[in-house]
Amino acid sequence: MEQRLANTWRLTVNEKKFIETALHSDLRVDGRRPFDFRELTVKFGREDGSSEVQLGMTHVMGFVSCQLVQPYRDRPNEGTLSVFTEFSPMADPSFEVGRPAESAVELGRVIDRGLRESRAVDTESLCVVSGKFVWSIRIDLHIIDNCGNLVDAANIAALAALLTSRRPECSLGGEDGQEVIVHPPEVREPLPLIIHHLPIAVTFAFIGDENRVVIDPTHFEEGVMGGRLTATLNANGDVCAIQKAGGDGVMQSVIMQCLRIASVKAADITAKIKKAVDSYNTERTLRKIKRQPASVAVHVSEPSQTEVKELSKKHKEKSMLKSEESQSDDMEIETQFSEHDGTTRRDSSSKSFVGGPSSWDPYSKGVDFDELQASLASRGEVMPVEKLEKSRHDKPYEGESPNLLADSAAPLLAETTETGVEIKREKTLKDAVKPKHKRKKKASSNTDAS
Amino acid sequence: MEYVNPEGLRLDGRRPLEMRQLRAEIGVVSRADGSAVFEMGNTKVIAAVYGPREVQNKSQQINDQAVVRCEYSMANFSTGDRMRKPKHDRRSTEISLVIRQTMEACILTHLMPRSQIDIFVQVLQADGGTRSACINAATLALADAGIPMRDLVTSCAAGYLNSTPLLDLNYVEDSAGGPDVTVGILPKLDKVTLLQMDAKLPMDTFETVMQLAIEGCKAVANYIRELLLENTKQLEFRRGV
Numbered sequence: 001m002e003q004r005l006a007n008t009w010r011l012t013v014n015e016k017k018f019i020e021t022a023l024h025s026d027l028r029v030d031g032r033r034p035f036d037f038r039e040l041t042v043k044f045g046r047e048d049g050s051s052e053v054q055l056g057m058t059h060v061m062g063f064v065s066c067q068l069v070q071p072y073r074d075r076p077n078e079g080t081l082s083v084f085t086e087f088s089p090m091a092d093p094s095f096e097v098g099r100p101a102e103s104a105v106e107l108g109r110v111i112d113r114g115l116r117e118s119r120a121v122d123t124e125s126l127c128v129v130s131g132k133f134v135w136s137i138r139i140d141l142h143i144i145d146n147c148g149n150l151v152d153a154a155n156i157a158a159l160a161a162l163l164t165s166r167r168p169e170c171s172l173g174g175e176d177g178q179e180v181i182v183h184p185p186e187v188r189e190p191l192p193l194i195i196h197h198l199p200i201a202v203t204f205a206f207i208g209d210e211n212r213v214v215i216d217p218t219h220f221e222e223g224v225m226g227g228r229l230t231a232t233l234n235a236n237g238d239v240c241a242i243q244k245a246g247g248d249g250v251m252q253s254v255i256m257q258c259l260r261i262a263s264v265k266a267a268d269i270t271a272k273i274k275k276a277v278d279s280y281n282t283e284r285t286l287r288k289i290k291r292q293p294a295s296v297a298v299h300v301s302e303p304s305q306t307e308v309k310e311l312s313k314k315h316k317e318k319s320m321l322k323s324e325e326s327q328s329d330d331m332e333i334e335t336q337f338s339e340h341d342g343t344t345r346r347d348s349s350s351k352s353f354v355g356g357p358s359s360w361d362p363y364s365k366g367v368d369f370d371e372l373q374a375s376l377a378s379r380g381e382v383m384p385v386e387k388l389e390k391s392r393h394d395k396p397y398e399g400e401s402p403n404l405l406a407d408s409a410a411p412l413l414a415e416t417t418e419t420g421v422e423i424k425r426e427k428t429l430k431d432a433v434k435p436k437h438k439r440k441k442k443a444s445s446n447t448d449a450s
Numbered sequence: 451m452e453y454v455n456p457e458g459l460r461l462d463g464r465r466p467l468e469m470r471q472l473r474a475e476i477g478v479v480s481r482a483d484g485s486a487v488f489e490m491g492n493t494k495v496i497a498a499v500y501g502p503r504e505v506q507n508k509s510q511q512i513n514d515q516a517v518v519r520c521e522y523s524m525a526n527f528s529t530g531d532r533m534r535k536p537k538h539d540r541r542s543t544e545i546s547l548v549i550r551q552t553m554e555a556c557i558l559t560h561l562m563p564r565s566q567i568d569i570f571v572q573v574l575q576a577d578g579g580t581r582s583a584c585i586n587a588a589t590l591a592l593a594d595a596g597i598p599m600r601d602l603v604t605s606c607a608a609g610y611l612n613s614t615p616l617l618d619l620n621y622v623e624d625s626a627g628g629p630d631v632t633v634g635i636l637p638k639l640d641k642v643t644l645l646q647m648d649a650k651l652p653m654d655t656f657e658t659v660m661q662l663a664i665e666g667c668k669a670v671a672n673y674i675r676e677l678l679l680e681n682t683k684q685l686e687f688r689r690g691v
Contacts, residue, residue: 105543117627117648227555229645239656242647246551246634249641252664259653 011223019224020208028221030056034214035261038149040269042160042276048190048284049165053157056218057147059091062157063140064165068180071127071134079126079134083112083158085141092146092219103150110243111141111155114199114232118240121162122194128170133180135167137193148219151230155201156273163198163277164284166190199240200269201232202262206248213258215265229255231262235270453611453623461622462491469606469618469666472673474586476594476681484595488587491620492577497587499595501567510566515559517566520550522584524573545581552605552634552644553588558598567597578624579607581632585644586670593678602674605634605644606666608659610651615662631656633663637671 011019019029026034038056045052049064071078085108087095095101100108115121126135139161141154169188173181205217205225217225227247232240239259454460464470470491479485482498489495505511522545526534553569569591571584582605589603609619611628624630629651634644642664651659 099538102543102547105540106547109540109544113648118650227643233653234650237653238650239647239653240650242631242645244642244645245548246553246555246644248555249636249639249643251640252642252660255642255645255660256653256657259656263653 011220015220016224019220023207023212023214028214028218030218034212037216037265037269038218040156040272042156042273044160044164044276044280049161051157051160051164053153053160055149055153055156055216057145058149058153059143059145059147060150060153060157061142061144062154062161063142064137064158064161065140066135066137066165066167068128068133068170068182069136071131076131077127077134078123080136081112081116081121081123081139082136083108083115083139083141085143085154087143087146091143095143095146106243106245107151107154108141110151110201110230110232110241111139111158113243114155114201114241115139115158115162118197118199118232118234118238120195120197120199120234120240122196125194126167128180129172129178132178137162137165137167146219148222149203149216152201152203152216155199155232156269159198159200160273160277162193162195163273164192164280166192197234197236197238198270198273199232199234200266201230201241202265202269203228203230204258204262206250211248211250211254213254215261229258231259233259233263233266235267237263237266451626453616453626454614460616462620466614466616467662469669470620472670474590474674474677476590476677482591482595484591484593484597486587486590486594488583488590490579490583490586490618492575493573493579493583493620494575495571495573495580495583495587497569497571497584497591499567499569499588499591499597501595502562502565502597503567505564505566511564514563516557516562516564518550518554518557518559518569519566520546520553520569520571520588522546522549522571522573524576524580528573528576545584548581548644548646549584549588552585552603553592555643556589556599556601556603556636557592558600561598567592576621578619578621579632581605581646582607582618582634582670585634586674590674590677594681601636601638602671603634603643604637604667604670604674605632606663606670607632608663608666610655610659615655615659617662617666629656629659631659631663633660633667635664635667635671637668 022029023034028034030038032038038058039054041054043052043054044050051062053060053062069080072080085100085104087101087104089095089097095104121137126137128134139158141157143150143154166185168182168185168190170180170182173179203216205214205221206212206227206229207214207217207221207225211226214221217228222228225247227244227250229242229244229250231242234240244255454466458465460466462470470493471489473489475487477485478487478496479498482500484499485497487494487496502516505517510517522542523537524535524542526532549569549571557567569588571588573580573584585603585605589599592599593602606617607619607624607630609616609623609628609630611623611626616623619630627649629647629649632644632646633642635642645660647656
């Protein structure tokens with residue numbers, strides 16, 4: 001039936017007793033109060049729809065991907081949503097390779113129920129052709145480190161990944177108007193998913209004979225607990241899902257009390273996630289503007305670059321002020337962006353833009369998509385450097401973004417909005433061979449100079 | 451769709467707070483140590499219990515308590531569309547886990563160290579509320595097997611459709627997409643051991659629905675207790691005491 005007991009790690013009697021007695025005086029082994037959450041950190045990857053959540057030492061990664069599929073027969077105009085869990089054997093001695101264990105299945109089902117049954121994700125907007133093509137959203141949750149309370153961490157990871165994920169835009173075409181054309185992200189900006197509300201899972205453990213309630217149990221406490229209750233609520237106080245799969249019985253009043261505590265925590269966590277996602281989005285739009293390959297640096301005249309640096313300095317100061325203000329929270333969220341690519345210059349400047357003004361988003365305003373497409377089509381397959389040259393000639397033609405021109409760095413930025421589109425592919429290639437390439441580049445520029 | 455008509459009747463003619471008819475039978479599998487059939491309206495479930503017996507897989511043995519295992523399955527003919535389903539899909543794995551943990555909480559496992567108890571439940575007809583019916587059947591089978599328990603576990607579901615709390619949902623009501631609260635209680639201790647819920651519900655409404663489900667559980671508990679008493683009397687009579 002299951003190998004659940006094969007490698008389970010057990011607490012000694014002493015450890016169990018210690019945890020239980022400490023709880024009598026409302027103390028927990030890691031120094032928290034019974035209703036304190038551990039520190040929550042939400043990070044995002046460079047790609048859209050990937051998140052990394054750390055709840056204390058518990059570490060979960062979430063990825064969201066989408067695909068065009070045929071819908072279920074009974075729901076012809078709804079997209080699908082599925083949750084997959086991956087319990088890596090390195091995360092815990094009891095996780096084994098092979099078929100998912102019961103706990104993995106339960107985790108997936110609880111998160112799936114919270115998201116699907118409460119209609120958190122608008123599945124109807126994922127329909128392309130009724131009965132033929134809908135988007136299927138797949139959430140992959142990877143457990144990297146298990147230090148207790150996987151459900152909450154995985155749920156937050158799923159939500160964070162969903163909030164930042166984007167699906168490619170598509171339209172109907174062909175002779176009969178039934179053919180689906182998926183626009184690659186370079187041509188049309190991918191669309192974010194529509195998410196109505198955020199169902200947040202909050203887990204309680206019941207420990208000892210008196211069923212003392214603690215929130216967010218660590219794996220030590222999970223070894224002692226007699227029962228567990230996971231309540232999934234959103235910020236409005238609606239109950240989206242509850243899972244208490246057997247275990248010690250508790251009074252009905254205790255359950256209601258847990259739900260009330262959970263709704264407070266849910267509002268708290270929702271705010272943290274939103275904050276993290278907001279700064280990710282700001283960062284994302286800024287990255288769009290800064291999307292310039294290293295090769296551009298050769299063309300760019302020195303003064304404009306220094307101007308950008310000055311600007312970024314100002315923003316740095318601003319954002320530092322901002323972050324100081326936000327330090328007061330008890331459950332601190334640090335939003336970091338793993339910048340794996342680009343030169344160090346790029347890195348530092350883009351980081352310093354975190355929290356900058358949102359009017360810096362010229363991409364959507366500045367460039368007409370159709371025009372862009374047309375210009376893309378006319379160019380065909382040319383070398384990127386040539387493209388750059390062309391786009392430089394096109395510069396005056398690009399002057400339809402007033403807030404850009406007003407800026408001192410406008411020429412550079414306007415150029416990158418144009419060229420960034422074609423350059424993306426080239427840049428990712430460069431990522432793969434970053435260090436070598438960089439050295440080569442330097443060498444080549446040196447030879448050029450000589 | 452209208453699930454409660456203006457006269458206050460549901461699709462199958464019940465009142466909102468009315469349960470389906472309960473029927474149960476003990477000792478239906480002759481080779482098993484304990485077995486039972488439990489019916490809630492058209493939902494029909496059979497359960498068999500083996501044990502306490504020697505642990506089959508020695509590595510799973512626990513030295514201070516019994517190992518409880520549970521396997522839930524749905525017969526291919528149990529639902530409307532007859533099709534072969536994979537044996538261990540995610541749903542049945544989860545229900546197996548839920549039933550196992552629920553029964554584990556009420557069995558006095560520390561009285562039977564180094565042994566194992568197997569619970570097998572199979573759904574013969576599915577018409578909503580299979581989870582509850584399985585737990586009720588498993589309780590009866592465990593009692594029939596004479597396994598020491600803290601209390602009976604009984605379970606019942608409730609829902610909320612057309613802004614009316616409904617007790618004991620059938621398949622049509624269950625698949626309406628409304629909230630579905632499955633509760634399992636220890637009736638004598640008056641404690642909730644199993645609680646599963648999905649879809650969105652405001653907190654105070656949830657409390658009323660849960661209360662309703664608990665009332666349903668208590669009604670099931672009364673029925674089960676009567677049945678067990680009747681069964682015990684028969685056993686007594688057969689022994690000629």
